[in-house]
Amino acid sequence: IVTPESAKSSSDDDEQQVELAEEMENEICRVWDMSMDEDVALFLQEFKAPDIFMGVLAKSRCPRLRVIDLLVKVGEVVDKLFDLDEKLMLEWIRNGTARLLDQPQEDSEEQPVFLIVPCVLEAAKQVRSENLEGLDVYMHILQLLTTVDDGVQAIGKCPGTGKDTWNLLFDLVCHEFCQAGDPPIILQEQKTVLASVLSVLSAISASGSEQEHLEREEGKCMALPLIDSLIRVLQNMEHCQKKAENSTDSDAEEPTNCGSTQDDFHMKILKDISCEFLSNVFQALTKETVAQGLKEGQLSKQKCSCAFQSLLPLYSPVVEDFIQVLHEVDKTLAEDLEESFPSVKAQT
DSSP: EESSSSSOOOOOOOGEEEOOOOOHHHHHHHHHHHTHHHHHHHHHTTHHHHHHHHHHHOOOOOOIIIIIIHHHHHHHHHHHHHHHHHHHHHHHHHHHHHHHHHSGGGGGTTTTOHHHHHHHHHHHHHHHHHHHHHHHHHHHHHHTTTTTTHHHHHHHHHHHHHHHHHHHHHHHHHTTOOTTTEEEEHHHHHHHHHHHHHHHHHHHHHHHTTTGGGOOTTTTHHHHHHHHHHHHHHHHHHHHHHHHHHHSSSOSSSSSSSOTTTTTTHHHHHHHHHHHHHHHHHHTTHHHHHHHHHTTTOHHHHHHHHHHHTTTTTTTTHHHHHHHHHHHHOOOHHHHHHHHHHHOOOOO
């Protein structure tokens, strides 16, 4: 089934890495493709397949088996099960949380606690650099967890979990996805994973459990990089939409690759989530933060206009509050924005 990567002998078998044979890899992939069927997934659940898979992962000495085949495929099964069975998801969340609260500290080593969120985070870190599809799956699992109160509590209240989740997702949004040098069309590839990541960040922010991360961490304001990234997402959406509209109106025979955001269900979801999260971040801005954003360029006139275009009219109160703060920092810019968006000016 497996072939050693090196012929060197080792006294410690646990440190010997093995390589997955191609034939076995293909067989595993076929089995897991079958597991995406709803009936098969429920059958696997009945026979406690997730527990078996976790045991295999824990004992395996084959990196590819863990990271590419089983880790991604296990994520797909868990994602499917959680999507189909909210009761099962709640049981997984509550069992780990209850054991954590009831377990005496001195017994922590003898009675390891299975917590779903740290497991999902670790899996996401393992597949992050090698498999965007796998990362997408684990981010969607996190998003499913935030659809129930117990899931939000599990992320925010368990020791260290909220901070670890926030840090990983913040890094993905601000330093990996949809960067300044990326072409706007990159959103088509990243739209589903970005939607999940932003949805979880928004849920954490709204719960207040990690609100301090929007304020200061190591002397830096965390809200401004998020605003910059969120506005860039919205700008790229606008670019894709305009390109699609221009392509439709022209006589060009070659179709555009961007597609229309109006007809793209996932892009619409991403836009809605981005706007909701952006409104939450805007509400956390102070006078000092706005001044810093103006100085560093995250809150330029062009970027504010793009944000307002997306936030209005649904988030009018948020925009109005921001304009009031902006008046104290840069009156000229505030008046220019009011002129461009009369509905805001009329209500200030």
